[in-house]
Amino acid sequence: MEMSIPVTISMGSQAMLAPLVLSLASLGLMMQIAFWRHSTASWVICCVSILAAMLALVPMSELSPILVTPILINDQFSLFFSFLILLSTLVIAVLAKDYLQNKSGENEEFYLLLMLAGLGGLILVSATHLATFLLGLELLGVALYALIAYPERGHLPLEAAIKYLVLSGAASAILLFGFALIYAALGTLSFEGIGIALQSVESNDKDIIVLMGTAMVFTGIGFKLSLVPFHMWTPDVYQGAPSPVTGFLATVSKGAIFAALLRFFVDGQLFQYQGLLLALSIVAIASMLAGNLLALRQSNLKRLLAYSSIAHMGYLLIVLVVCGVQENAQLALESGSFYLAAYVITSLAAFAVMTIISQHEESDDIADVRGLFWRHPLLATTLTIAMLSLAGIPLTAGFIGKFYIFTAGISGSLWLLLGALVIGSGIGIYYYLRVIFAMTQTDSSDTNTVYSPVHVSLVAKAVVCLLVVLMLYLGVLPQGLMEYLGTLSV
Amino acid sequence: MFLLNLILILLAGGALAWLSERMGAQWPRQIALLVVLADLVYFLIKIAKIPVANFALTPNASDPSSWLFAYKAEWIPRFGINIELAMDGLSLILVMLTLVLGAVAIVSSWNEKNDRQGFFQANILWTLAGVIGVFLALDLFLFFLFWEVMLVPMYLLIAIWGHEGKAYASMKFFIFTQLSGLLMLVAILVLAKLHHSATGVYSFSYFDLLALDINANFAYWLMLGFFIAFVVKLPGFPFHTWLPDAHTQAPTAGSVILAGILLKTGAYGLIRFTVPLFPAAALEFAPIAMMLGVAGVIYGAILAFAQNDFKRLVAYSSVSHMGFVLLGVFAWNSLALQGAVMQMVAHGFSTAALFMIAGALQQRLHTRDMDKMGGLWHNMPRMGAVALFFVLASLGLPGLGNFVAEFFVLVGLFAVNPWMAAFAALGLITAAVYSLILMQKAFYGKPNENLKVADFGSLEMTAMAVMIIGLIWLGLYPQPVLDMVQPVLNSLYIETNTVPLLENRDVGLIESVNLVGGSE
Structure with missing residues (x-):
């Protein structure tokens, strides 16, 4: 993202080690599946290679910032989000193992698809060019189509997969058309090139073509991020997809796409379009209000989190609008990154608990978590902290994230957006508390209801504990991450 | 450290009371009462050591060292946030009230047959810790943190051990306080931002923010942000409607703490923050x-x-x-x-x-x-x-x-x-x-x-x-x-x-x- 300090162009493999590790490992995994079907082995290969990719970030950071070919970059920003994506993918992989064991069918390809989707995320956050942007987006998307329908024969996952396939396909088409229009007007596809070209655009009709192209790009991304009015698919897909995949969709997919969007928006200097900022503000307000209002009446946990994710993406859009004033861009970038990190970790925790519970319960109803506090305190505490974090209560990561968004919004004097943020958060408390309330209740009337005991494997327990520690750590001692994010540059 | 210890003793005591449940149902309440009394004694011993003349001194609002006690440690330097606690005569009286009524609240539920005594007593102690934090915090970020955090254990007290209408009452209690709290958060952040604009650094310190020169029109809106948060908690007409529900549905100890102590945080806020700022x-x-x-x-x-x-x-x-x-x-x-x-x-x-x-x-x-x-x-x-x-x-x-x-x-x-x-x-x-x-x-x-x-x-x-x-x-x-x-x-x-x-x-x-x- 940093363009002012000199960046060497290098083909060296060290600078892109993590994606390379993951690519090679997926090839390896493919061979393993072809010759020897064994789901535990596949799982081990998947987890080990993700860990290796995480380790590979260390040698990568030694070279950063560095431009690897004109279309990929390795800088602080991409390293941070790569780490977040790999961590999330690892967590999902660990949780998926127990989940898949209870389902029939072959599970090996699940891990392969997961790795490919993670790879798509890594490419997205390193993209400095619309070609890599699209490449990452499609790698992520295509793997997700298969993942959503993966283990089940039921009609819900299939319906979800078809819905996601059709709508996401349409969104990609619109996105591509937008790219084409931008290229037609400016003659470049690199983010930086677009930024430079935009400064020199003077003729009016050229400007309109660029604006239309940008609008179409944002429409396509709006679909993927499930912003109002492009949010219709979200609840159905969240509900239909297997829980670990929903978790992946909510964290890696949205996080990576938003990170890429942030880079495109800042490097491509799109913030100079006042009309675009206005449109973003309207979409943000609509997402915050509609997402929260629609979540109120949900009794299915996954649908509830789907609507809540719409609202959270709305909160995040404030960050883009703040970029409109140059001196606030640094704070906006820092805010957006922190909020995303907090949101990803919190959502992971919520979906981790749901994945564990849904191994035993068929539905994902709020009623399923009734009395969880007394049946399984660890899971209940995790879900409680996750809900408080999503609601933005202090001492959790979500609060610091919201604190950042508020601070950024105030710096930009965006009072209307802040008002929507306050109202949206106020509404949000209701449904987050409903989940917590359900967990504290026991049915005294029908004590005969026997809840199946929840068995949690040791690895899953460790993962859940790690996420709790991360949520609280970022909420209580955020200074470390703040300092790191402060070094991100625009 | 004395001021921080007051809070930490209660936090740790809450955890201890929760754990002690495993040894028997009668342990948590005894431990909880002991912890509060120990905190009170610790407090009184420290107070007794202050020379009498100091009480008559007017604390200088721009200098924490002229207060009876003050404590400051760096927390989040990125935004100039410190763990800043201080005590003057007003907070002294309110902290004492909190500890005395805290002990009363534990006694009031002594013979009630509540399930899960351990968690119950833990929530009581954590609420007390939050309230004392509110009375002592002089960093506005820290103040807001305590203000919100004391809600969570109180919410759990009503939601788990409340009476027939607990779902509605606990929800209403939480949403009223949280929503009005968000208005205060915005006002606090604007103050910090104003400090940033004026001096180039963020600060949430009460003493720094008192010195700010705020445009009159702007100040009115910010004042309203604080005022609404505090008046909801007080509660003042027309923001009082959460109170009858919450107080009626809460378990006895919860009602005692709500009415006896929690309402006073609103009044304290008005006196300490709304008017002087x-x-x-x-x-x-x-x-x-x-x-x-x-x-x-x-x-x-x-x-x-x-x-x-x-x-x-x-x-x-x-x-x-x-x-x-x-x-x-x-x-x-x-x-x-x-x-x-x-x-x-x-x-x-x-x-x-x-x-x-x-x-x-x-x-x-x-x-x-x-x-x-x-x-x-x-x-x-x-x-x-x-x-x-x-x-x-x-x-x-x-x-x-x-x-x-x-x-x-x-x-x-x-x-x-x-x-x-x-x-x-x-x-x-x-x-x-x-x-x-x-x-x-x-x-x-x-x-x-x-x-x-x-x-x-x-x-x-x-x-x-x-x-x-x-x-x-x-x-x-x-x-x-x-x-x-x-x-x-x-x-x-x-x-x-x-x-x-x-x-x-x-x-x-x-x-x-x-x-x-x-x-x-």
Whole structure:
């Protein structure tokens, strides 16, 4: 993202080690599946290679910032989000193992698809060019189509997969058309090139073509991020997809796409379009209000989190609008990154608990978590902290994230957006508390209801504990991450 | 470290009480009581070591080292956030009230058969820790953190151990406080941003923000952000509707803490933050605030009179009594302000005791409906006598703390706005009506001879005795409290205050304070 300090162009493999590790490992995994079907082995290969990719970030950071070919970059920003994506993918992989064991069918390809989707995320956050942007987006998307329908024969996952396939396909088409229009007007596809070209655009009709192209790009991304009015698919897909995949969709997919969007928006200097900022503000307000209002009446946990994710993406859009004033861009970038990190970790925790519970319960109803506090305190505490974090209560990561968004919004004097943020958060408390309330209740009337005991494997327990520690750590001692994010540059 | 320890002891004690559940159901409450008493003793020992002369010193609002205690440690330097705690006379009294009533609250639920005693007691201790944090925090970020965090254990207390309508009541309680808290958060962040614009660094320190020069129009909006958050908690009319539900549905200990302590955080916020940070805007707003205060006094009293539910009646009476606090703060002279502080303490005792009695009745009779009670004095003479005492205190019987408080507020208010004072004085009359109705319905009348219920035991009577002595002391010899608070109020309202109006109004009234106590 940093363009002012000199960046060497290098083909060296060290600078892109993590994606390379993951690519090679997926090839390896493919061979393993072809010759020897064994789901535990596949799982081990998947987890080990993700860990290796995480380790590979260390040698990568030694070279950063560095431009690897004109279309990929390795800088602080991409390293941070790569780490977040790999961590999330690892967590999902660990949780998926127990989940898949209870389902029939072959599970090996699940891990392969997961790795490919993670790879798509890594490419997205390193993209400095619309070609890599699209490449990452499609790698992520295509793997997700298969993942959503993966283990089940039921009609819900299939319906979800078809819905996601059709709508996401349409969104990609619109996105591509937008790219084409931008290229037609400016003659470049690199983010930086677009930024430079935009400064020199003077003729009016050229400007309109660029604006239309940008609008179409944002429409396509709006679909993927499930912003109002492009949010219709979200609840159905969240509900239909297997829980670990929903978790992946909510964290890696949205996080990576938003990170890429942030880079495109800042490097491509799109913030100079006042009309675009206005449109973003309207979409943000609509997402915050509609997402929260629609979540109120949900009794299915996954649908509830789907609507809540719409609202959270709305909160995040404030960050883009703040970029409109140059001196606030640094704070906006820092805010957006922190909020995303907090949101990803919190959502992971919520979906981790749901994945564990849904191994035993068929539905994902709020009623399923009734009395969880007394049946399984660890899971209940995790879900409680996750809900408080999503609601933005202090001492959790979500609060610091919201604190950042508020601070950024105030710096930009965006009072209307802040008002929507306050109202949206106020509404949000209701449904987050409903989940917590359900967990504290026991049915005294029908004590005969026997809840199946929840068995949690040791690895899953460790993962859940790690996420709790991360949520609280970022909420209580955020200074470390703040300092790191402060070094991100625009 | 002393101030931080006060909070940490309670936090750790909560965890300990929770864990002790495994050893037996009777352990958590004993540990919880011990922890609170230990905290209180620790507090008193530290207080006793302060030279007496220091209490009379006016704390310099721009210099924390002139306070009785101060503690500061770096926390999030990126935004200039520190763990900044300090104690002056005002917070000293409120912390003491919190610890005493905390012990009372634990005693009040001593014999209740609550499930999961460990977690119950842990939540009580964590709420107390949060409240003490609110009274001590002088970094506004930290203050907001405590303000919000104390909600969570309180929410759990109502949601898990509450009565029949707990789902609705706990939700309403949380949303009201949280939503108004967000407005305050925005106001706090704007202040920090203003500091950033003026000096180039963020700061959330009370002392830094006091020195800010804020555009008058802007200050009015920011003041409203703080005001709404505090008035919801107080609660002031028309933001009071969460209170009857929450207080009625909470378990006894929860009601005691809510009414006795939590409401005082709102009053404290008004005195500590709203007025000193935005003196001019607050003065401009004072007539409206006073009108809300009068409305609360009268409206709360009328609604209290209409209740059949013992707890609901006491809850509405709180709305009425806390209206006096709002009046006292915004009448803008030191006599009324003294009255407001006195009211905080006196109301804390009297309402906590009444809720404790309500809880004891519900536990014994399984109803809060006063129509189903009657003649209880015959069955439980000790409880009846105690109830009579606190009902009389609550209606403002001279010689008890509440009378002194409300009298001060009314005298102070009369100097500012006689009409307003006249209307507020109606609250004293209506208080007599609803208080006596309560006594009449529940304790007098034809006794039910067949009713076999236990009277108050020695532990409960001890707790009651503490509060009775407290109220009599406040009623007969309030001077120590006034002396403790006066320097603080002087510093908040005069030294940091650039509004000259105040002193002109104040001249005659400061002398009248001295008439009451003669502390020269």
